[in-house]
Each structure stands twice: as C-alpha cells, then as structure tokens.
Amino acid sequence: xxxxxxxxxxxxxxxxxxxxxxxxxxxxxxxxxxxxxxxxxxxxxxxxxxxxxxxxxxxxxxxxxxxxxxxxxxxxxxxxxxxxxxxxxxxxxxxxxxxxxxxxxxxxxxxxxxxxxxxxxxxxxxxxxxxxxxxxxxxxxxxxxxxxxxxxxxxxxxxxxxxxxxxxxxxxxxxxxxxxxxxxxxxxxxxxxxxxxxxxxxxxxxxxxxxxxxxxxxxxxxxxxxxxxxxxxxxxxxxxxxxxxxxxxxxxxxxxxxxxxxxxxxxxxxxxxxxxxxxxxxxxxxxxxxxxxxxxxxxxxxxxxxxxxxxxxxxxxxxxxxxxxxxxxxxxxxxxxxxxxxxxxxx
Numbered sequence: 001x002x003x004x005x006x007x008x009x010x011x012x013x014x015x016x017x018x019x020x021x022x023x024x025x026x027x028x029x030x031x032x033x034x035x036x037x038x039x040x041x042x043x044x045x046x047x048x049x050x051x052x053x054x055x056x057x058x059x060x061x062x063x064x065x066x067x068x069x070x071x072x073x074x075x076x077x078x079x080x081x082x083x084x085x086x087x088x089x090x091x092x093x094x095x096x097x098x099x100x101x102x103x104x105x106x107x108x109x110x111x112x113x114x115x116x117x118x119x120x121x122x123x124x125x126x127x128x129x130x131x132x133x134x135x136x137x138x139x140x141x142x143x144x145x146x147x148x149x150x151x152x153x154x155x156x157x158x159x160x161x162x163x164x165x166x167x168x169x170x171x172x173x174x175x176x177x178x179x180x181x182x183x184x185x186x187x188x189x190x191x192x193x194x195x196x197x198x199x200x201x202x203x204x205x206x207x208x209x210x211x212x213x214x215x216x217x218x219x220x221x222x223x224x225x226x227x228x229x230x231x232x233x234x235x236x237x238x239x240x241x242x243x244x245x246x247x248x249x250x251x252x253x254x255x256x257x258x259x260x261x262x263x264x265x266x267x268x269x270x271x272x273x274x275x276x277x278x279x280x281x282x283x284x285x286x287x288x289x290x291x292x293x294x295x296x297x298x299x300x301x302x303x304x305x306x307x308x309x310x311x312x313x314x315x316x317x318x319x320x321x322x323x324x325x326x327x328x329x330x331x332x333x334x335x336x337x338x339x340x341x342x343x344x345x346x347x
Contacts, residue, residue: 001023001060002047002058002059002186003057003059004022004047004057004059005056005058005327006055006056006057007021007056008020008021008054008055009039009042009051009053010054011042011228015337016042016208016210017046017056017208019056019209019210020205021045021157021238022203022213026182028163028185028201029178029184029187029200030199030202031188031202032044032186032188033189033192033202033203033204033205033213034190034206035190038207039205040188044156047075048154049069049070060073062174069153070258073151074150074151075152076150076152076154077145077154077155078144078145079158080154080159082137082138082141083141084129084141084144084170085139088129089125089127089129090116090127090128090132091126094112094115094116095108095112096144097144097147098112098147098148104319105229112125112143119141119177120173121143124140135166135169138159139173142174143322146183150183153178153184153185154185154187155185156188159171159194167194171198174198175198178198189312192231192232194306195216196216199216201213201215202214202219204228204231206227212228220232220334226343227339229272232290234273234274234275236274236275236312236313237270237272237343238253238255239254239268239345240269240342241268241269242263243344251271251340251342253271255294255311255313258336259336260340261336263342264344265344269343270339270342271341272340272342273313274339275303275313275314275315276301276333277314277335278339279332279333279334280321280331280332284334285334286334286335286336287333289308289330289331290306290331290332291306291307291327291328292304292306292309292323292341293306293326293327295323295326297319300320301316302317302319303315304323306332308332315332317335
C-alpha cells in the first residue's frame, strides 16, 4: 500500500503541495485529477523520489521512503512522450529495465513475450519503434513499464499526445491491461473523462490541496465543494439562502423557492442545480418556465442554455431530445431530491 501523509512542497515561496494525504491500495488504480498548477506532477515526482517534500511522508507498506533513492523504490514511470529508444527494436525497448537489473536472458525473453502478449503486440519483438503507429508506441511504452513488475506504476498524462478517437480506444485497453496485471497505479490527468474511465478512485487537487477523494460515480454525483462541481462542468451554481418556513427548510434562489436538501449549512450558500437532472416538460415536482437561448449537439448529449427570469441555466439532455427554435418558450421540471445540492458560499 502507498500511504501519503501530510505532504508539503514550496516552489518560489508558494505552496505547490499543502497537506496532501491519501492511500492507494494494492492493485488499485488512483487518478490524480486537477487543473494545470494543482500539484499533480509535483506529487508524482515526490512519490517517485525525483523530488523531495519539505514536510510529510511517503510510505510503502509502512516503510518510510524519504531516504530511499528513486532507483531503489521499485516504482515505475510512464510519460506522455513515451521516451522510446529509437536505436532499439521493440524487444530492446521492453527488455531495457530487465537488462538493467541483470536478469537472466531466459527470464528476460519470457517476460518480454508475456507483456507484449498482454498489451496486444505479440510478434512485434523485432519491429523498429519508428515503424509503429502512435497507439502501438504507447503500448510498447506500457509494456516496458510493466516488464520489471514494479510495485507501483505512475503514468503522467500517458495519452495526452494522441487524437481523441485513438485516446478513447487506448484508454479502454489501458484500463483492462492494468487490471489484468493487478498493477497498483497512479494515473495523472487533467481530463475528467479519462479519470472516470480508468480509475477505481479519483483524487481531485486544487492549488496543492486535496478537494475530494472518491470513486468516479460518487465524485460526479456528489461533488464535495463548489470548485469540484465547476471543474466537473456542473456550472448551475446559484446564490441562495437557507431559510426556515414553519416546520420546513427552504432555499431562496433566483429561480424561486426550493425545498432544501439535508445539510448542516445555514444562511447564505451556493445551490447546485444539476444540468442532467432537469427535464423538458412538466413531469417532475418543481416546474419552471424559461426561454431557450441556444442549443448545441455534443454527440452523446444535447446541451441547451435556458433563461429563467434573469438566470441562465445549462441543461444536458439526451441527444435525441426535440427542442423548439431559439428564443421559444420552454417548460422545465426537476425533482429537487435528485437535482439540488448546496455548498458554502465562497469568499
């Protein structure tokens, strides 16, 4: 098990990591997700032993790693640019780490064959890496990282240089390969779709702090903060106030009074109206009238912007939803138990 405890790192007088703590269980794939500058790559470098923390600990199976050099940690790294050796064929690239460890030739031959089979490149041993497609090169890099059977594999934006169609296909393959190998992994990405697709759990970072640690579905369905909601594309955050009305608790919002969800918060808050929980028509308890401002087809869904009073809302609808012409009046409805969440008002 990887155990990170209260890691702090300062660059140029500013905190790059500020009290980062979480664990990675054996065989688990954990994605480090966050915007540029959130501390993802810094954290990876510290875990790898390429950098050090000013405070805090990196532990593996309860053993402190701070004084263990990078090459003795038993951790592997896979980078975005793959860093394949152009003068070596596929076998030579995959065998590199095993040869550094002075493994017997027969063991190297067997292990290279195993991992090439695992990544779908059986028979590619003598191919030149320059003759391979981008997807094939990515799989060679993965095979090279897997070959030494490292305790922890760290992947830093490994699909970032590929086009979207290839990235989507290889992401599914990569997730299946890591799980089949039971490879404990840290996967760095700024792309939430990648994190959803590959991770057992996601650690979402903001400015060097952990905002939330959760399984992909929980992260999306129950963001812990307004920042998490915005980062995940949930932009319907409305200024609101929690008020008591008789025996009931309500939210006063710019789109009207709504039943308040269970919360310990009081007074001024931010209310999230989930864009995927608002429906066209009047079939659900809360009903709104609005004006359709725009609509945009996104393949798997249809995004609509609707003005309700003076508030602009974003809706995510099924791709086959029928919408009227722009500026037409529309009716909306939602169930507040599914659609509304509240967060502390930001300073």
